[in-house]
Amino acid sequence: GPALPRELHITLPPGCKVPPVTVPVLHQVLQHYAARTPRLGVVLERVTRPGWPGVEALGHDHFAFRTFGVPGLGISSLERVLVPLGYERVADTPPLAFPAKKLAATWFRAADPEARRRLPRVFVSEIQVEKLSPRAQEVIRRAGGWAAAAPAEEVLVQVTGALLAGTTPWPAPHLADYELLMAESEYAGWVLAHGYSLNHTALALHRLPSSSSSSSSSPSSSSSSSSSPSPSSSSSSNPGADISDFNARLQAAGLDLNPEGGLVKVSPDGLLLQSAVVADRLGFRFGCGARRDIAAAYVEFVQRLRLPQYSDLAAEQVGEEHLREGFEVGNADRIFESTTLAAAAGANQ
Ligand code: OOG
Ligand code: NI
Numbered sequence: 001g002p003a004l005p006r007e008l009h010i011t012l013p014p015g016c017k018v019p020p021v022t023v024p025v026l027h028q029v030l031q032h033y034a035a036r037t038p039r040l041g042v043v044l045e046r047v048t049r050p051g052w053p054g055v056e057a058l059g060h061d062h063f064a065f066r067t068f069g070v071p072g073l074g075i076s077s078l079e080r081v082l083v084p085l086g087y088e089r090v091a092d093t094p095p096l097a098f099p100a101k102k103l104a105a106t107w108f109r110a111a112d113p114e115a116r117r118r119l120p121r122v123f124v125s126e127i128q129v130e131k132l133s134p135r136a137q138e139v140i141r142r143a144g145g146w147a148a149a150a151p152a153e154e155v156l157v158q159v160t161g162a163l164l165a166g167t168t169p170w171p172a173p174h175l176a177d178y179e180l181l182m183a184e185s186e187y188a189g190w191v192l193a194h195g196y197s198l199n200h201t202a203l204a205l206h207r208l209p210s211s212s213s214s215s216s217s218s219p220s221s222s223s224s225s226s227s228s229p230s231p232s233s234s235s236s237s238n239p240g241a242d243i244s245d246f247n248a249r250l251q252a253a254g255l256d257l258n259p260e261g262g263l264v265k266v267s268p269d270g271l272l273l274q275s276a277v278v279a280d281r282l283g284f285r286f287g288c289g290a291r292r293d294i295a296a297a298y299v300e301f302v303q304r305l306r307l308p309q310y311s312d313l314a315a316e317q318v319g320e321e322h323l324r325e326g327f328e329v330g331n332a333d334r335i336f337e338s339t340t341l342a343a344a345a346g347a348n349q
Helices: 023-035 038-047 076-086 134-144 152-165 175-184 186-194 218-225 243-252 329-335 336-349
Strands: 061-067 089-092 096-098 103-110 123-127 200-203 272-276 283-284 291-295 298-304
Touching: 023 061, 023 076, 023 152, 038 243, 038 283, 061 076, 061 134, 061 186, 061 218, 061 298, 076 329, 089 200, 096 329, 123 186, 134 175, 134 186, 134 243, 152 291, 175 186, 186 291, 200 272, 218 283, 218 298, 243 272, 272 283, 272 329, 283 336, 291 336, 298 336, 329 336
Parallel strands: 061 123, 200 298
Antiparallel strands: 061 200, 089 103, 096 103, 103 123, 272 298, 283 291
16 A cells, blocks of 8 residues: 655654553554654643553543445445454444434444453444535545455455555545545545544543542532533542543643534533544645645543442442443534544634
8 A cells, every 4th residue: 555654754752652452453553543643642741641640541442433435445344354353343223323424433342341441442434425426426436446346355455454554545645636525525535535544542531540539629620610411420429530620631731622512522411521632734645746734633532421320339349331331423423523623724724
């Protein structure tokens, strides 16, 4: 496949360790992502370090990938990689659907409950290409049409290669094709440029040491700063760091947060809290040599709260299996905008 443009190789600050992932393919995915996401470096260096012991404790709640929903590629292409690695697809009812964005999504988790403590969930979405204009479909067919004709094993090899290289299983796109897709769907433009490189990791705030144990002011500040329906239990009964406190630390470190629907995206049950920084913009080398700064990857933060049926458990007994599971369409719809906001920032320059 095409080599990564040199501009994308950014060294993390010395001593800045990314929490490891124990599946080699996913570890490699993470290394490419870390190298091209300067904002992850800021998070690990300036936000999680002072007063937050053990960066390794800040596990990966999930990874997220984006795909073209065409034969051979799309969600099923990652399913073929993930299932042999020990993952299983989780069937949400109803399925996660984003009609306005022409997207569908699903997620995977380690089949072995013990492995779920160590391995991230994987959120995978696909754009419903047949709903795009004929011109956009033609651009996508030129990039990904080979997969419909190729044997399944060859598609698997190409997709795995793109994952390992953090790139696309097609040549670097021409700038005009990227712009044509961007005009219609920022998601489609992102996939054309970045393919199977990781869109984001979401760091699990609920696995951090409790913020209330290190700061006496956090329980009151968290309840006053949350504008959304909050769970009946107080934040101190939930494991980990409070997302509103964490967002304030991100902002103090100079990071722009995705403001769509409020800084903290809250599920209707009040138990899944998410926020994200706006994506980094990085130099990208298009086919035929054109260069442009474009929206790349971002970092998300998740706080999963305790399920009501486990409210009586002692704090030290609470594990991830006692917390809100899965994803939420309303939250995800807003989190998707983290790259759109970065793309718009470029248009204003
Ligand atoms: C995925 C956005 C949704 C979540 O955790 O709900 C998401 C994307 O931007 O590709 O990550
Ligand atoms: Ni996410």
